[in-house]
Amino acid sequence: MNNVQPKSFFLTPENEAEARKVIAKYPAGKQASALLPLLDMAQRQHGGWLPSAAIVYVAGFLGVPEVKAFEVASFYTMFNLEPVGKYLIQLCRTTPCWLKGGEDIARTCETRLGIKAGETTPDGLFTIKEVECLGACVNAPVMQINDDYYEDLTPDSVMKILDALARGEKPKVGSQTGRCGSCACGKGEA
């Protein structure tokens, strides 16, 4: 856990209302099933990471043991227990992406940003994180930046994406080769 922790956390009134709608989707007595979406909501409200106070708050909101909420928050890589940069780069390091050049993608990110996996650039713009399969293997190699997927990557396209983000622009998401959806290579280019 991060050493700098806020003393308290509360969902905003808007998010609390939204949280009650989420809980209502589950059968009575099964509100603990809303743990994942509520932790995600708390994380988004808190600038992309979950302080201990937020985890405790969500556990209390759902009436589940705090330890269960901490278990969930520390198990899934989608939850960040430390502050992250404005752009959280999640590099897929599982076999299909590795076979398709994922190592070059990782090196390109590290060289361009001057940081290693698990670190944030001094300007607070970028954090690199290594994760397991992002579920888009057919378009490997893949990286996720915040909520967007970037696929069919090459070192050159990674540089263009990072440069665009650093300039405050929104790079093209999805396949970087123009592949349509998950069509076979060379087919269905948009």
Ligand code: FES
């Ligand atoms: S192995 Fe990279 S997305 Fe599945």
